[in-house]
Amino acid sequence: MAARPKGTPVMTLPIEAVQALTALLGDRLSTSQADRDHHAGTEAHHAPAPPDAVVWPLSNQEVAETVRICRAHGLPVIGHGAGTSLEGNTCATRGGVCVDLSRMNAILAVRPDDLDCTVQAGVTREELNTFLRDTGLFFPIDPGANASLGGMAATRASGTNAVRYGTMRENTLSLTVVTPDGEIVKTARRARKSSAGYDLTNLFVGSEGTLGLITEVTLKLYGRPEAVRAAVCTFPDPASASRTAIEAIQIGLPIARVEYLDAGCIRAVNEYSALQEAEADTLFVEFHGSEAGVEEQVALFGEIAEGHGGSNFRWADREEDRNRLWKARHNGYPATVNQRAGARGWATDVCVPLSALPDCISHAKEILAGCPVPASIMGHVGDGNFHVVFAIDPNNSEELEMVAKVNSAMVAKALEHDGTCTGEHGVGIGKRKYMQAEHGPALALMRAIKTALDPASLMNPDKILPPMEDAAQ
Template identity: 65%
Template sequence: MPETATARPAGLPAARNSEGDQMSAAHSALLNTMQQRFGERFSISTALREQHGGSEAHHTPALPDAVIFAETTDEVAEIVRLCSASGVPVIPFGAGTSLEGHLVATHGGISVDLSRMNEILRVSPEDLDCTVQAGVTREQLNTYLRDLGLFFPIDPGANASVGGMASTRASGTNAVRYGTMRENVLSLTVVLPDGKVIRTGGRARKSSAGYDLTRLFVGAEGTLGIITEVTLRLYGIPETVSAALCSFETVEQAVGAAIAVVQLGIPVARMELMDRGLVAAVNAYSGLSLKLEDSLVFEFHGAPAGVQEQIELVQAIVEENGGKNFEWASTPEDRARLWNARHNAFYAVVSQRANAKGWSSDVCVPVSELSGCIRYTRELLEDCSVPAAILGHVGDGNYHVVFAVDPTNAEEMAAVAAINKKMVRRAVSVGGTCTGEHGIGIGKIAYMREEHGDAVDLMATIKHAIDPTGIMNPGKILPVA
């Protein structure tokens, strides 16, 4: 399928199958060296390699030759130097929550698991920033920050690692107010493909000193280096938090209300679309009883008076667009239940079909084009033979479709791929992007040149300059030359 086309860097072996190809003597010697160096933190067990070479999504797994659990930046640098000397690929691994095949070992190699690099190194409440190791998860960080009256708002749903979130330029439900990882990463510690360790910036909130290397590595998906430490912006926990769900007779009404909220500049923290198919799936999966209509979920942050003003303005806009049945989640428990149900949307859709895998695609378009694109997507889904639902962070024009697929059914996979292609091409044609937050991985490579044109060649030049032997997470982002 075109969605899984991958590039083969010069000097690397051909892509491996799930069993792996014959290893060279040098490759075997490297594995022996690493086993002696890392002991029980080195593994070639099939079960562990399967865990690190696949995902919960539909992409065909491809296993690494070994997995190493690193614990320090120096260890990561040592691993990379050894792999570089032998021309062996390196695939960074965080929490394993990515959806576009970022972790698939298309050319074998070493999966470097950073999950044990989970220390919160520094928090500065006065400066509203912190530095953490890459394996720290967002929930772990927010639990630590809670007693300081602070939080980190980027919430992609899954309990992803901070390093992985930086690598994929993640965002999520709070992006409409707080932005994405691009806006919230101040600096990085990165191990380059030759094993050299660099810092990409400092803690100042702005700088005019040289190239913006931080933004170069945020979103690079491990193809330019391995992120081992991240310095993040933090925010004060809002004095008042309130959430509400409202329903509409049509998805166009819901999107119209969302667009009006954005255009009026109302600073809602979250504004999520759930179509009625998703509401039905969420009700069944999470034991809720939400009305089976197209719905918007809002969350408001701020001082009591400010939150009340936001609520009144949004209610008026919703009613003008045909919205009704406001249901308030006034307690922390009610809000947690509502947002957990929304975050479990992927599993809710997949659970509608026995032994299914999830295919989750996302696009992002200018807000003015959102209604037309979602309407077009709904029309595409009318003839879809598998369970599917639309959801999205409509406040910033980002929406998703989740399909429950059988990866062994070639005809079915081709049909879903055709829907995905039409949805993506419509988004790109109106000035949007093939992915708003999932990243490229192997799943969206086919659309890179369509979206970026000759700029892809500049990306390839940067990749070759930093990683001339192509060992860093090969087969991701860049299309076949």
């Protein structure tokens, strides 16, 4: 893919815009090639697309004034957090100004009595949980990477704990957003429920910066559990592992995490991390609760797993032992990519109703059998979400085309089961082509919202919504 869409002019910054941004931000404006390349928008296989400038605001007012300057000069505005961007979510496809929110990293308020907090967008989840350590509270959403909370809201992130605690959608109470007009708005109050008007918070959660820039996030917090126990167990095949997870969820077992790694991923992790895990389809599980409650949950899960051929159980209570057990899951992505010298990662994900999970994972295994590049399956199987990671040569066009076909076949299977083309990576530029098939006429409503809020299409252009000619096909 070209860094900028065909026929799109390369944006250059008008001198008047540079002068205005410099007057506002001083040396927190950069047009250096190094800074632009660092914000080119992806850790994965998508071609980088650097902005024409990068700015680092420190306040809502600076973000708002930056947006107003860009709007006055017709410059695209691309928000930037930690920058994982697996689907090219922050590629500057039309140039413009990248607004890096990482220096807006203040924890503004923690309210233990209300079990909530308000943070600036650049605060990362690890920073928040470190700050909360002495309060007895924690924020549970864990997408794997140490992502910024603004970025997590913008992409509707989830991760390993979502099966019990939900996603960013369920855990975001309110947002402060800078609109395309440069206005600062608050989407909601802190009440846990409201029927007062449109749900603006969830309009912006998952919008990937296409409707405005999230600058502050108000989040739900949770009490740290009295007891935590983690385990791993192996299974004879993917279907047995996924059916175990499904049955545990269906009977109401309050699992905090249930993660799946296929045998190939375990093999890659063993080599990458010098582990000696059994090279078989594996579930990693974790339970939170009281001592008695966790004991009961563990025993019941063990019975379910054994009924589906589960074996090689290992349990861990101490934090360092739990971390050791989870090391394989957390290293699945780099371990897969590391199997091939000079490779880049191509990570994709789909999400389906729980009952469809065994069929979809088995289908993925079948089509991956003919794949000539290293590939692994891993997933948050408690909520029907699984990933495939490929180790690709980004300069091999035939290889890229073949992996793209595998990706499309996975998405088609997910949609066939009333699933979605992405459970948590977001749409970006990578999944736009599936939006018409997934949403049908509802895509026109999304376009209407985008046009109403951002008629000049300056906010993170070319993301989420496919070009009209693609949607018409």
